Amino acid sequence: MSARSLLNDQKAVGARWLKLSVVLGLLNGLLLIAQAWLLARIIDAVVFKDAGLADVAVWLWLLLPLFLVRAGLARGSEQTAFRAAAEIKRQLRGRVYRHIQKAGPGWMSGQRSGALSEDLTKGVEGIEAYYARFLPAMTLTALIPLAILLVVLPIDWLSGLVMLVTAPLIPLFMILIGTGVERLNQQQWKTLARMGAHFLDVIQGLTTLKLFNASRREAEVIARISDDYRRSTMEVLRVAFLSSAVLEFFATIGIAIIAVFIGFRLYDVGLPIPDFMAPPEISFFTGFFVLLLAPEFYLPLRSLGTHYHGRMEAVAAAERLVAVLDAPVAPSPDEPVVLKPEGPIGVRFDDVRFSYEAGRSALAGASFDIAPGERVALVGPSGAGKTTVASLLLGFLRPDGGSILVDGADLARLDIDAWRRNLAWLPQSPRLFQGTLGDNIRLGAPNAPLDAVRRAAEQAHAAEFIDRLPLGYDTPVGERGVGLSGGQIQRIALARAFLRDARLVLLDEATANLDPASEALVQQALDRLADGRTMLVIAHRLATVRSADRILVLDGGHIVEQGDHATLMQQDGPYRRMARLLEVSAP
Ligand code: ADP
Numbered sequence: 001m002s003a004r005s006l007l008n009d010q011k012a013v014g015a016r017w018l019k020l021s022v023v024l025g026l027l028n029g030l031l032l033i034a035q036a037w038l039l040a041r042i043i044d045a046v047v048f049k050d051a052g053l054a055d056v057a058v059w060l061w062l063l064l065p066l067f068l069v070r071a072g073l074a075r076g077s078e079q080t081a082f083r084a085a086a087e088i089k090r091q092l093r094g095r096v097y098r099h100i101q102k103a104g105p106g107w108m109s110g111q112r113s114g115a116l117s118e119d120l121t122k123g124v125e126g127i128e129a130y131y132a133r134f135l136p137a138m139t140l141t142a143l144i145p146l147a148i149l150l151v152v153l154p155i156d157w158l159s160g161l162v163m164l165v166t167a168p169l170i171p172l173f174m175i176l177i178g179t180g181v182e183r184l185n186q187q188q189w190k191t192l193a194r195m196g197a198h199f200l201d202v203i204q205g206l207t208t209l210k211l212f213n214a215s216r217r218e219a220e221v222i223a224r225i226s227d228d229y230r231r232s233t234m235e236v237l238r239v240a241f242l243s244s245a246v247l248e249f250f251a252t253i254g255i256a257i258i259a260v261f262i263g264f265r266l267y268d269v270g271l272p273i274p275d276f277m278a279p280p281e282i283s284f285f286t287g288f289f290v291l292l293l294a295p296e297f298y299l300p301l302r303s304l305g306t307h308y309h310g311r312m313e314a315v316a317a318a319e320r321l322v323a324v325l326d327a328p329v330a331p332s333p334d335e336p337v338v339l340k341p342e343g344p345i346g347v348r349f350d351d352v353r354f355s356y357e358a359g360r361s362a363l364a365g366a367s368f369d370i371a372p373g374e375r376v377a378l379v380g381p382s383g384a385g386k387t388t389v390a391s392l393l394l395g396f397l398r399p400d401g402g403s404i405l406v407d408g409a410d411l412a413r414l415d416i417d418a419w420r421r422n423l424a425w426l427p428q429s430p431r432l433f434q435g436t437l438g439d440n441i442r443l444g445a446p447n448a449p450l451d452a453v454r455r456a457a458e459q460a461h462a463a464e465f466i467d468r469l470p471l472g473y474d475t476p477v478g479e480r481g482v483g484l485s486g487g488q489i490q491r492i493a494l495a496r497a498f499l500r501d502a503r504l505v506l507l508d509e510a511t512a513n514l515d516p517a518s519e520a521l522v523q524q525a526l527d528r529l530a531d532g533r534t535m536l537v538i539a540h541r542l543a544t545v546r547s548a549d550r551i552l553v554l555d556g557g558h559i560v561e562q563g564d565h566a567t568l569m570q571q572d573g574p575y576r577r578m579a580r581l582l583e584v585s586a587p
Helices: 003-048 053-108 113-125 128-155 157-166 169-204 206-211 215-266 284-325 386-394 416-420 437-444 450-459 463-468 486-500 516-530 542-547 565-570 574-585
Strands: 347-357 360-370 375-379 401-406 423-426 504-508 534-538 550-555 558-563
Touching: 003 053, 003 128, 003 284, 053 113, 053 128, 053 284, 113 169, 113 284, 128 157, 128 284, 157 169, 157 215, 157 284, 169 206, 169 215, 169 284, 206 215, 215 284, 347 386, 360 386, 360 401, 360 558, 375 386, 375 542, 386 423, 386 504, 386 534, 423 486, 437 450, 437 486, 450 463, 450 486, 450 516, 486 516, 504 516, 550 565, 550 574, 558 565, 558 574, 565 574
Parallel strands: 375 534, 375 550, 423 504, 504 534
Antiparallel strands: 347 360, 347 401, 550 558
């Protein structure tokens, strides 16, 4: 998809409003001609025909509502255009957001979140001017000067001719200048995205930077990037000012020529044009009327020049959005296989291979089985591929080779959203979201009644502390769960899993030590959660591996050993060495 086709696609969303805006603008333009006519009439009458106030009172009274109606039309036209833009932005933001969701964390992890949020906010905003100003202006530029020309040509063809000759120069020069600016604009957009991304990185890593005394150096980098941004902004502005100066110039010349030709004819001075063109006679009224219309003739062309920058900005922004919308999304199967609706799920990895980057495999042919209802611990040194196994099961990544079977069905043949409804995922440090505690527990089951939320919280040993809070389930929590301890956040996350009633629980055990009391509660809740469900734990504690039905030892992307704790301890394999280390480090 190209940036232009994206902009075109989106036009359909606000088409109704855009059309209305153009119609209102055109009406306004037609009334403008009427207004100029009235004004010329009045002045002609007063100056040359000795008319008194009483004689022109009717005209004056007509002028007043005309002003009001025109103001109303101008406002209406602008408002509808912005309304179209708002609708388009909303729809586009939804579209990009949904696509990001589909592309999933596998793709997200390769992106700079600062740049991405810049795209979603500023990028989407960047297209506003295109729809709200440029598109309506573009249509009106074609229509209003044409209407004026149709009025002027019959009454004074000479002025009409001047308009006809000078008008095309304006868009011509605009296009000549515009192509250069387009490149500059894209450049500027990239700098802005880089700046946003860098800011976010720095803010997120502020503690680390402070600790390593690197904040001064970072400040210098930020200063440099900001300066780049300033420079590219100035460059864009320079060209923008230059181009509007050029457009003003042609418009002014055009008006001046018309004025001179009218003036010369009124004073009956010979015109500097060939005799055979025999300039038409002109009355003051006609001359004045044409002169009033002349600036209005050039106005849409000039404003198009201004709004043209809106278009270029939008193209640059759309280019970034297209890059997001082009993120690969796993195709959903035409006829997805449907799993049996309940009971714990069995999993089989059959020679699964995956690599994040060519030549370095994260999983190099991993094969293992997890029986329905089994509780399996996945252990292995850091970098062994444990997280990759979880991400594959969650459908964030797709295997490069081999197959993943769930309940006998190939994961690739399932509808991914339907599959995820069977899962609960408990990451090492679960995130809470802005909202109440109740909302946070309802994350995977938004419509669950309060009773069910309570029951889930009780099972997760979260009810104990929630009930002690003055607002209970209505307690607001911030993004990082301010005011809650690590153990409490873990238990909220567990309550989510209970409420969702998942059939396969994936758990990345927290490595941070909880206090012993919390630890015991979390452990109890986990035992309860494992009951009647299949559970795969990425284990970091000896207690967890001991209580697992089976242990899979992963190393270098292969399963190197499997069995229960007692069996594996009897072998002199990698597990025994690892378990020794865990024993030493256990509190
Ligand atoms: P574990 O969870 O066992 O520590 P991972 O599954 O995270 O291991 O990683 C397995 C291998 O894949 C490692 O070599 C790691 O460097 C690599 N890897 C993990 N995530 C990415 C990523 N997003 N991009 C590139 N390589 C990655």
